[in-house]
Amino acid sequence: MDDRIHEHAEVLVDWSARIEEGDDVVVITDEGAHDLAVAVGEAVGKRNANLLTVYNSGEVERAYLRAHDGEFDENPAPELAMYENADVVLRLAGSTNTTAQADVPGETKQAYNKARMDIRKARLDADWVSTLHPTRAYAQQAGMAYEEYQDFVYSAVLRDWKSLADEMATMKTLLDEGSEVRIVKEDTDLTMSVEERTAVNSCATVGYDSHNLPSGEVFTAPYATEGEVFFDVPMTLQGNRIQNVHLTFEGGEVVDFSAETGEDELADILDTDEGARKLGELGIGMNRGIDRFTDSILFDEKMGDTVHLAVGRAYDACLPEGETGNESAVHIDMITDMSEESRMEVDGEVVQRNGTFRWEDGFEE
Amino acid sequence: MDDRIHEHAEVLVDWSARIEEGDDVVVITDEGAHDLAVAVGEAVGKRNANLLTVYNSGEVERAYLRAHDGEFDENPAPELAMYENADVVLRLAGSTNTTAQADVPGETKQAYNKARMDIRKARLDADWVSTLHPTRAYAQQAGMAYEEYQDFVYSAVLRDWKSLADEMATMKTLLDEGSEVRIVKEDTDLTMSVEERTAVNSCATVGYDSHNLPSGEVFTAPYATEGEVFFDVPMTLQGNRIQNVHLTFEGGEVVDFSAETGEDELADILDTDEGARKLGELGIGMNRGIDRFTDSILFDEKMGDTVHLAVGRAYDACLPEGETGNESAVHIDMITDMSEESRMEVDGEVVQRNGTFRWEDGFEE
Numbered sequence: 068m069d070d071r072i073h074e075h076a077e078v079l080v081d082w083s084a085r086i087e088e089g090d091d092v093v094v095i096t097d098e099g100a101h102d103l104a105v106a107v108g109e110a111v112g113k114r115n116a117n118l119l120t121v122y123n124s125g126e127v128e129r130a131y132l133r134a135h136d137g138e139f140d141e142n143p144a145p146e147l148a149m150y151e152n153a154d155v156v157l158r159l160a161g162s163t164n165t166t167a168q169a170d171v172p173g174e175t176k177q178a179y180n181k182a183r184m185d186i187r188k189a190r191l192d193a194d195w196v197s198t199l200h201p202t203r204a205y206a207q208q209a210g211m212a213y214e215e216y217q218d219f220v221y222s223a224v225l226r227d228w229k230s231l232a233d234e235m236a237t238m239k240t241l242l243d244e245g246s247e248v249r250i251v252k253e254d255t256d257l258t259m260s261v262e263e264r265t266a267v268n269s270c271a272t273v274g275y276d277s278h279n280l281p282s283g284e285v286f287t288a289p290y291a292t293e294g295e296v297f298f299d300v301p302m303t304l305q306g307n308r309i310q311n312v313h314l315t316f317e318g319g320e321v322v323d324f325s326a327e328t329g330e331d332e333l334a335d336i337l338d339t340d341e342g343a344r345k346l347g348e349l350g351i352g353m354n355r356g357i358d359r360f361t362d363s364i365l366f367d368e369k370m371g372d373t374v375h376l377a378v379g380r381a382y383d384a385c386l387p388e389g390e391t392g393n394e395s396a397v398h399i400d401m402i403t404d405m406s407e408e409s410r411m412e413v414d415g416e417v418v419q420r421n422g423t424f425r426w427e428d429g430f431e432e
Numbered sequence: 433m434d435d436r437i438h439e440h441a442e443v444l445v446d447w448s449a450r451i452e453e454g455d456d457v458v459v460i461t462d463e464g465a466h467d468l469a470v471a472v473g474e475a476v477g478k479r480n481a482n483l484l485t486v487y488n489s490g491e492v493e494r495a496y497l498r499a500h501d502g503e504f505d506e507n508p509a510p511e512l513a514m515y516e517n518a519d520v521v522l523r524l525a526g527s528t529n530t531t532a533q534a535d536v537p538g539e540t541k542q543a544y545n546k547a548r549m550d551i552r553k554a555r556l557d558a559d560w561v562s563t564l565h566p567t568r569a570y571a572q573q574a575g576m577a578y579e580e581y582q583d584f585v586y587s588a589v590l591r592d593w594k595s596l597a598d599e600m601a602t603m604k605t606l607l608d609e610g611s612e613v614r615i616v617k618e619d620t621d622l623t624m625s626v627e628e629r630t631a632v633n634s635c636a637t638v639g640y641d642s643h644n645l646p647s648g649e650v651f652t653a654p655y656a657t658e659g660e661v662f663f664d665v666p667m668t669l670q671g672n673r674i675q676n677v678h679l680t681f682e683g684g685e686v687v688d689f690s691a692e693t694g695e696d697e698l699a700d701i702l703d704t705d706e707g708a709r710k711l712g713e714l715g716i717g718m719n720r721g722i723d724r725f726t727d728s729i730l731f732d733e734k735m736g737d738t739v740h741l742a743v744g745r746a747y748d749a750c751l752p753e754g755e756t757g758n759e760s761a762v763h764i765d766m767i768t769d770m771s772e773e774s775r776m777e778v779d780g781e782v783v784q785r786n787g788t789f790r791w792e793d794g795f796e797e
Contacts, residue, residue: 089505091508091509091510093510096487098466101463101489101491101492104487104489104492105489105491105492105495106495107492108489108492108493108495108496108499109495109496109498109499110499111496111499112495112496112497112498112499112500113499113500115500115501115503117504117505117508117510117511118492118496119486119508119510119511119514120486120487120488120489120492121484121485121486121487122461122469122485122486122487123485124466124469124470124473124485126466126470126473127466127469127470127472127473127483127485128473130470130471130473130474130477131473131474131476131477131483132477133474133477134473134474134475134476134477134478135477135478135480136480138480139482140454140482143456143482143484144456144517145456145458145482145484145513145514145515145517145518146482146484146514147517148510148513148514148516148517149484149510149511149513149514150510151513152509152510152512152513153510
């Protein structure tokens, strides 16, 4: 087995999930994540924790959902009890066909998920971490060769997380103590307030309340946005590619927009509700192991030297106690490259220029 | 997908497990049983029951067991709670390597199983059924080509179970009402008492308290065995082939024995304890879909036109209320071919001759 699979399992079990002796661990494995499941089994055994492995097959679920009449029982007891008794839940994504459920009606899937809200809550109440095993299906979705994609994934996952967490803590402090963030690049000069908002250091460990491996972003909930912004990294939303989006903000709201590709889809998003025209998130991608767009939000939004902004719902963790932030039915991330001819300022002070942070060698004031 | 996989799933869910709307079903799938898991997912969905699929990978378990220090926690809560809340448990055997755990120390495996006795009990307290999906690994173990083995498995599984159950009920009645069974063939003339003993109609459905698919045997707990018997179907015990066994009984006990292959292993078995020299089971194989030895007890002992006898422990289900039958740490089945030059008598009346039962066409009194 590729050594990197064992290293991936060690990072997952140790840094991300912090598994200790006697922990009750539930591992949810996709049909294509077998090798990672074996390595995780070994890593869980080495810590003398307890292991139960659930099979999360897109094909089994498709067959089940299509055959069912659609009136699902609420929160079936075996699965609910399993998660309620788990200390740790690890999700190993490893699809063998990312469109395995293409012919399951959307309403069936929604009804199924809706009937399982308590199961979902029980799962999220455990120390849960979601990660991804590189499969040929994901490589294909990313438009990459299989071995090329493996290199990509392990480069993103096998980081010096402790060191990255420290660096991200510096970024968090800047945002927490700052009032206004300004982003300047081609077709972009955008300001937003982050006053009284708290940034989250998302560094791929439950120790920091971060539940994805890889991670590597610092995010907060901005408001009072003014100016224009250009997003040059593409995205796929419900099967539609949206590319080269341009937004203009006045008084915190989008007042003008365009997109080279997918402008209709963009219009639909912005028209969802009132909150869909306001920002819900400012995220700063700091994982330099992720150096290209692969059409997977798990990776894309953490890409080093990028910034993403989401229109729509804000995360509670970023808001002052008891305060509600921007509310919306949507939360759509859009990414812009900050590696060249660009700068980010906090309260007028440049903190990143052309992809280099102020605490790094080569930074130009 | 091979239609027979869907038929297999239908027999399993319908005849064997009797799954109904709203049942909480846990499916345990081996790594090589994916296709059957998909078909079972569909069949469970069609009945509007609830589905949770557990991944039973020999390789994941091997990695876990070898890494663990061997002091296992007793009955980890997530798995125990899962089975305690299950109405139905289906086990889909589908190994990709029947020796996947060859390098796991026996004492580790024993300690693991011992720490999980309550989990095992909870699983067996549900309506559980164990079946097998044909894999290349099983084909290889049986010494067969893959497609040949698939034909073999489906021929055993896809029976007219209702009709076979009726036929087996006739056999059960003969044994229940009879006092003495006699088996006569080459090197064999054996009598045993079945007085006051109750035969079990094992016809692959929880409705008859039968938990294997395929099944197809009627068995009881004989005693007071006298005479000699020759077993011409081979068996493998802990990796050792044992073949052409000859036993001589006096006063219910083995007083002499020989084996063409594996005589030392046979001696070890018979010397285990006092009960290891007495019979614990007389089983009559009635599944004519199973027409050859494949080195798998799930199939071998149900082979049509065979009889098997086990030295060692008797099953409680065959004994009068409150009575204990033969007790032993072992229960070792040995099979003899009854298709030619042979007969079985109950109280002096021939009930099977040369593989034909008395209620069948062609039977010669």
